[in-house]
Structure formats: structure tokens, C-alpha cells
Amino acid sequence: SARLIGDACVSFETNCAVGIEPNHEVITELLNNSLMLVTALNTKIGYYKAAEIANTAHKNGTTLKEEAINLGYVTEEEYDSWVKPEDMVGSLK
Structure with a gap:
């Protein structure tokens, strides 16, 4: 019923959501x-090269940056200037 859902929402807020803080380092x-x-x-x-980088990183448990450099497709400087999450997701504020 609607009352049960409402009570569950209040309980969730009180017992779970209040006080939660984002862990910015982990994020x-x-x-x-x-x-x-x-x-x-x-x-x-x-x-195809980008896909190879992603597949290799996934297979080896490494980062995209490590594999892009190891495979010789980019330099560290190129990677850092091209791969910017903040430009891909928009404003994080």
C-alpha cells in the first residue's frame, strides 16, 4: 500500500541515508x-586501437593509461591531455 511505501521511505532516510558522505578519493x-x-x-x-587498449586493460587488470602507453599507441602526455573524465561527464558541481 501507499502507506507502507511511505513508511519505508521515512525509515530508509532515518536509518540509512542521514549522515552519508561521499568518499571523494574512491570516487x-x-x-x-x-x-x-x-x-x-x-x-x-x-x-580498433582503443578497443585493443580496453580489452588488454580488462584482461590484465591494469589501467587504460598503462596499456595505452605499453602498447605504444600514446605517450603519457597525450593520454593525459585527451582522456579527461570531467570533459566527458560535464559539470560535477
């Missing part, structure tokens, strides 16, 4: 290590 790490960031490389090095 930043997860964002920067996301395999989805490889899409930023498509226009620079092409789809």
Missing part, C-alpha cells in the same frame, strides 16, 4: 580507472 579513483574512458581515444587513435 575519483573509480572514475579515472573506468574502462569507459577509452571512448575519448576513439577520435585520436581509432576505434
Whole structure:
């Protein structure tokens, strides 16, 4: 019933949501290590090389940046200038 759902929402807020704070360090790490960031490389090095980077990083448990450099497709400077999560997701404020 609607009352049960309403009571559940109040209970969730009181017992779970109040006081929760984001862990910005973990959020930043997860964002920067996301395999989805490889899409930023498509226009620079092409789809197939970008896909190879993502597949290799996933297989090896490494980062996109590590594999992009190891495979010789980009330099560290190129990667850092091209792959910017903040430009891909818009304003984080």
C-alpha cells in the first residue's frame, strides 16, 4: 500500500541515508580507472586501437593509461591531455 511505501521511505532516510558522505578519493579513483574512458581515444587513435587498449586493460587488470602507453599507441602526455573524465561527464558541481 501507499502507506507502507511511505513508511519505508521515512525509515530508509532515518536509518540509512542521514549522515552519508561521499568518499571523494574512491570516487575519483573509480572514475579515472573506468574502462569507459577509452571512448575519448576513439577520435585520436581509432576505434580498433582503443578497443585493443580496453580489452588488454580488462584482461590484465591494469589501467587504460598503462596499456595505452605499453602498447605504444600514446605517450603519457597525450593520454593525459585527451582522456579527461570531467570533459566527458560535464559539470560535477
